[in-house]
Structure formats: structure tokens, C-alpha cells
Amino acid sequence: MRFTSESYPGVCAQPSSASNGFVFNHTMLRMKDPKVSLDFYSRIMGMQVLRKLDFPEMKFSLYFLAKPQADDPAPEDVAERTSWTFKQRGVLELTHNWGSEEDADFKYHDGNAQPQGFGHICFAVPNLAAAVAWFDENKVVFVKRPEQGKMKDVAFIKDPDGYWIEIVEPALMTNIGR
Incomplete structure (x- = not known):
């Protein structure tokens, strides 16, 4: 059977065909x-x-x-x-x-200061360590480095306007949230 969606209260199990192609x-x-x-x-x-x-x-x-x-x-x-x-x-x-x-x-407003709202966008990278080195080389501001905090292997950087960008390596995400 093909995966369609995880199921939680409020999730529509069978979306309307009116949304096909969205x-x-x-x-x-x-x-x-x-x-x-x-x-x-x-x-x-x-x-x-x-x-x-x-x-x-x-x-x-x-x-x-x-x-x-x-x-x-x-x-x-x-x-x-x-x-x-x-x-x-x-x-x-x-x-x-x-x-x-x-x-x-x-x-x-970056969405992360009070009152909070918008949080971040995310980029997947092929190699997190190489991406971190690239960001360091270019003096990109980090909110969180991969080794910091409870969520390892996830980084957050800031763009020039202060918006947060999550940086993940998909291969390192297999056990996140377990």
C-alpha cells in the first residue's frame, strides 16, 4: 500500500479531488x-x-x-x-x-521574537559538515550549530534580514523525533 499521510485529529484522510493538481x-x-x-x-x-x-x-x-x-x-x-x-x-x-x-x-520581524509566528525556512544539504564549513568561511551567522542543543545534526543560520534557515542533511534525519 502506498503512503499518503500520517493521521492525526484534523487530518483529512481523503482530500477532495477538487485539490488535485494543487x-x-x-x-x-x-x-x-x-x-x-x-x-x-x-x-x-x-x-x-x-x-x-x-x-x-x-x-x-x-x-x-x-x-x-x-x-x-x-x-x-x-x-x-x-x-x-x-x-x-x-x-x-x-x-x-x-x-x-x-x-x-x-x-x-523575524517571526522568532515575541510575539512568535513564522519560524523558519529549511534547506537540505548533501553534507552538513561541509555546509557548516562553507557558512563559517562566509561569516554566516549561526543561531544553532549542529552539535549544540538537544537536536543534534540540525543547524540554524540567519539570512541578512534575520530570518532563520534550518539546515539539514537528509541522511542524518532518520532517527529524529524517535
Whole structure:
């Protein structure tokens, strides 16, 4: 029998066929300074900017980043790439409200300070130790290193806006929560 879902109170055992084809596409984070955040997510985390959309009348821009699969490259045509971007999984949308980068005191709530809400995003890496070394080499701020705390083999870093990013190596996760 094929696995479909763990079962807990509130879990719908048989989702409606009306939701067939629904794909979780992206999560949006606000960023203060595009130059700083785009450098972090492209150079440090290895993501590519798939599409930028500007909304001058509302004074904001959206940047859609992901790590496309080699067997499904992004189309060159802008309209086709926009549609393709919204078909992907695991996309990060970074929203820049124009002018925030010019305010030295400007800061977004990271979701982990009180009142808590949003917690973190997560990247799976092929080798946790190598990723930690890469983050150290690039002076990335750690919230928690893999050897710290009760949850071993899990790291948390911060992006330039203070959002937490969980870093896991899937092969090390087999016994977590047991």
C-alpha cells in the first residue's frame, strides 16, 4: 500500500479531488536590501533568480528564486518563464519595498521574537559538515550549530534580514523525533 499521510485529529484522510493538481509553489519573505539578500541567496545558498517583477505604482519588487532541476530548465522567453516559475516547487519569493534599504534602523520581524509566528525556512544539504564549513568561511551567522542543543545534526543560520534557515542533511534525519 502506498503512503499518503500520517493521521492525526484534523487530518483529512481523503482530500477532495477538487485539490488535485494543487502544488505548493512559494514562500514569501520581505527583505530590506536586495543587493545584500540576493547575494546571500545566490552566492551562499546557490539559488538562481528565476524572475523579477516590478510594481512601480505600489513601489515594490518581487524576486523569485529557486534551484531548478537540470531536466527542467527555465525558458528564455520572459512570459513563458513567468508561467514556468509559478509551476515550480520550493520557490522563495523575496519582496523588496522600495526605500527600505535607505533606512538604517529599518528591520523586519523575524517571526522568532515575541510575539512568535513564522519560524523558519529549511534547506537540505548533501553534507552538513561541509555546509557548516562553507557558512563559517562566509561569516554566516549561526543561531544553532549542529552539535549544540538537544537536536543534534540540525543547524540554524540567519539570512541578512534575520530570518532563520534550518539546515539539514537528509541522511542524518532518520532517527529524529524517535
